[in-house]
Amino acid sequence: MAAKTDLTKLARQARDLIEEYNRVLLDDGNALSAPALSEATQALKSLVDRLPQAFEQTADVLETLAAKDWITIEQGDPQAEAVTTAAELRAVAAGTEKLAKDLSHPASALFHMGGR
Numbered sequence: 001m002a003a004k005t006d007l008t009k010l011a012r013q014a015r016d017l018i019e020e021y022n023r024v025l026l027d028d029g030n031a032l033s034a035p036a037l038s039e040a041t042q043a044l045k046s047l048v049d050r051l052p053q054a055f056e057q058t059a060d061v062l063e064t065l066a067a068k069d070w071i072t073i074e075q076g077d078p079q080a081e082a083v084t085t086a087a088e089l090r091a092v093a094a095g096t097e098k099l100a101k102d103l104s105h106p107a108s109a110l111f112h113m114g115g116r
Contacts, residue, residue, distance in 0.1 A: 034110065037113075038107075041103070041110050045100065048103055055093035059087075059090050062082050065082070
């Protein structure tokens with residue numbers, strides 16, 4: 001049974017929205033206020049907070065597919081490749097957890113800034 005929602009489409013939409021966010025900052029940055037930057041940074045932090053779960057769940061599903069023998073690969077052992085790739089995804093999840101923690105201070109500092 002196919003997934004109800006296209007995961008690739010969702011990921012591409014998120015990518016495209018971040019690209020649009022970057023363009024707005026470049027084009028309209030001088031018109032923004034500190035409170036607007038604060039709200040945007042809080043939203044970005046919320047996004048980053050959710051990334052580890054996305055990578056962990058991707059790793060879990062990959063391992064499930066491998067366990068069901070639903071993965072093929074041109075060369076090598078599909079099971080071994082799935083385990084290696086799942087481990088790499090979990091390492092990325094740990095890195096994004098660190099990123100989320102690193103964002104806490106600037107997000108907090110921006111929260112306390114007002115505009116003139």
